């Protein structure tokens with residue numbers, strides 16, 4: 318039955334999100350503050366009769382807004398159907414099938430998945446015990462691509478700037494720096510582009526910008542590399558409604574988004590302190606979520622879900638910190654939302670500290 322399917326796809330299971338079955342979904346790090354009001358206004362103002370036509374390519378007003386946000390010229394922008402689209406596209410643009418992509422593990426689950434589909438060899442190197450990258454091991458096979466995720470999903474840790482710069486200086490290949498959570502910390506990616514022509518910075522409107530449902534992400538890279546990535550990504554991957562909402566979010570909505578991101582960054586500290594006070598050991602976070610090692614993560618998540626909160630259960634993480642070794646690689650990933658929501662979550666989670674130990 319599977320015979321016409323490429324070998325790497327036989328028995329493939331499409332990504333599916335189970336119905337989280339809970340009133341408050343803290344399982345996917347999307348914004349609990351909702352979309353920016355300016356984006357909602359822009360969507361309401363759309364003339365739906367225009368949807369009979371294809372959107373303009375490139376979407377000039379969106380590319381101007383993204384370039385202004387990133388502090389670069391418009392010829393350095395490539396938008397796509399979520400940054401997933403651009404991770405996939407960058408692999409097909411910068412790595413021949415059979416060549417190597419290096420990344421630290423654990424990291425974003427779509428990276429090994431797209432690597433396999435694209436016929437790349439995955440060189441997965443565990444983070445060091447201090448959650449920094451093991452650069453020598455990462456670069457050892459001279460990979461075509463190094464994928465760095467900072468802040469990293471699912472550990473929430475950010476790579477030190479000196480580490481990112483060392484990778485950029487020492488690798489002969491392309492560096493994909495995924496800053497999906499860059500708004501929640503002082504992410505350095507955009508500022509590194511001028512000195513590093515093989516750097517591809519990826520960002521998304523799915524997290525801090527509250528527009529995950531519209532599927533829009535973007536790459537910022539050397540203008541000389543843009544035509545190849547645009548060609549691989551293909552035309553019309555960003556739809557007209559997403560263009561309008563994202564442009565408004567980046568312009569009229571920008572201050573609102575930045576204020577919510579700053580609020581989330583403050584709340585993550587407060588949430589981590591409260592969890593630590595009752596015996597949890599959350600990893601340090603630079604993102605809008607916490608990674609909380611928990612030996613009985615699945616059972617705890619099931620109980621908390623019954624009380625209205627969906628958390629992500631992580632399994633088989635490498636034992637990179639003492640807390641992850643003690644939990645045998647099991648953890649809960651918890652998105653940070655407005656404090657009243659977090660206060661109610663704490664009421665349900667604090668009694669579970671013993672079950673996590």
Ligand SMILES: *Cc1c(COP(=O)(O)O)cnc(C)c1O
Nearest residue numbers: 399400401425470497521523534
């Ligand atoms: C959520 C996330 C993305 C964003 O994916 P989209 O396709 O833009 O929704 C990218 N990278 C990481 C690490 C993420 O966690």
